[in-house]
Amino acid sequence: MKKTAVIMLALMLALAMCTMSLAAVTTPFDDENLNVNVAVKMDEGDVSSLFVGTANDSDPLGLKSPWIDTYEGVVYLNSTSRGAAWLGFVTDKLTGVTEADGFGFYAQNNTGKELLLSMVLSTDAACNLNNGSYAIGSNKEYALVDKDGNKTIKTAPEKTHPYDSTLVVHSDITIPAGFEGHVFIPLTSLQLVWGGPDDALPEDAVITGFGWMPSDDGTAYNDGDLGIDNIFYYGADVTAADAELILGDDASTGEKPTDPSGNTGDVQLWVEITAAAAAIVAVTAVAVSRKKKSQE
Numbered sequence: 001m002k003k004t005a006v007i008m009l010a011l012m013l014a015l016a017m018c019t020m021s022l023a024a025v026t027t028p029f030d031d032e033n034l035n036v037n038v039a040v041k042m043d044e045g046d047v048s049s050l051f052v053g054t055a056n057d058s059d060p061l062g063l064k065s066p067w068i069d070t071y072e073g074v075v076y077l078n079s080t081s082r083g084a085a086w087l088g089f090v091t092d093k094l095t096g097v098t099e100a101d102g103f104g105f106y107a108q109n110n111t112g113k114e115l116l117l118s119m120v121l122s123t124d125a126a127c128n129l130n131n132g133s134y135a136i137g138s139n140k141e142y143a144l145v146d147k148d149g150n151k152t153i154k155t156a157p158e159k160t161h162p163y164d165s166t167l168v169v170h171s172d173i174t175i176p177a178g179f180e181g182h183v184f185i186p187l188t189s190l191q192l193v194w195g196g197p198d199d200a201l202p203e204d205a206v207i208t209g210f211g212w213m214p215s216d217d218g219t220a221y222n223d224g225d226l227g228i229d230n231i232f233y234y235g236a237d238v239t240a241a242d243a244e245l246i247l248g249d250d251a252s253t254g255e256k257p258t259d260p261s262g263n264t265g266d267v268q269l270w271v272e273i274t275a276a277a278a279a280i281v282a283v284t285a286v287a288v289s290r291k292k293k294s295q296e
C-alpha cells in the first residue's frame with residue numbers, strides 16, 4: 001500500500017507539472033491567434049484628464065499635466081509623479097478590454113533600480129484609483145518580454161491588508177532595472193484594489209481608464225524615470241489595431257520570443273509538457289517493474 005501511495009503521489013506531481021506548463025502566461029508572441037489592439041498610444045487626445053492621488057482631484061490638462069513628462073509620444077513618470085502617490089489616466093479607448101485575455105503596456109525603466117508598481121484598470125468615471133480599480137492579485141502571474149524577445153514569467157508577491165493581516169489583497173509587478181520591453185497581464189490575474197482574491201474583474205465592467213500605483217520606498221525615481229507607452233489589450237476575440245507597435249516584424253512573421261534558456265515560447269511549453277509526460281511514463285515503468293518483482 002505504501003508503494004502504491006508513493007507511485008500515485010509521483011504521478012500526481014508529474015501531472016501537476018504538465019498543468020503548470022499549460023497555465024503559463026501566453027502572449028501574442030507565443031500564439032499568433034491572439035490579436036493585439038494598441039488602444040492608447042499616449043498621443044494628444046488619448047487621455048482626457050488625470051486623477052492625482054495626493055490632490056484627490058482631477059487635472060484637466062491630461063497628458064500636458066505637470067505631474068508627468070511627455071516626450072515624443074512616451075509618458076515619463078519621475079520623482080514629481082511619485083509625489084502624486086498615484087495617477088489615474090481617464091480614456092474612452094479601453095472599453096474593449098473585457099473581451100480580451102489580458103492587457104499590457106510598453107515600459108522603459110531608466111531609474112537604475114528595480115521598480116515595484118501596479119498598472120491598474122479603472123471603472124471609476126474620474127479614474128480615482130481608490131474606487132473600482134483592478135490590479136494584479138497576490139500570487140498571480142504576468143509576463144515580461146524585453147526588446148530582444150526574452151520572455152520571463154513572474155509571480156506577484158503576496159500582500160495583505162494593512163489593517164487585516166488575514167485578507168490577501170492586490171499586489172505589484174516588478175520591472176527590473178534597465179528593462180525595456182512589454183508587460184503582459186492576464187485579466188484572470190486581476191483583483192479589486194484592497195479587495196480579496198475573489199473580487200475579480202467583472203465580465204461586464206466598463207473600463208474608464210488605467211492607472212499607475214507605485215509601491216517603492218518613495219526614492220526609486222530620484223535618479224531616473226519610468227517611460228510608459230502603447231497601452232494595449234490582446235486576445236483571440238480582439239480586433240487587431242496597430243499590433244506592429246508591440247510585435248514589430250513579428251506581427252507578420254509570427255516569430256516567437258525566447259526565454260533565458262534559449263527556448264521559444266511555444267517550444268518551451270511543449271518541452272515542459274514532454275518532460276512531464278516522460279516523468280509519467282518513467283514512474284509508470286517503475287511501478288510495473290516493482291509489481292513484476294513483487295510477483296516473482
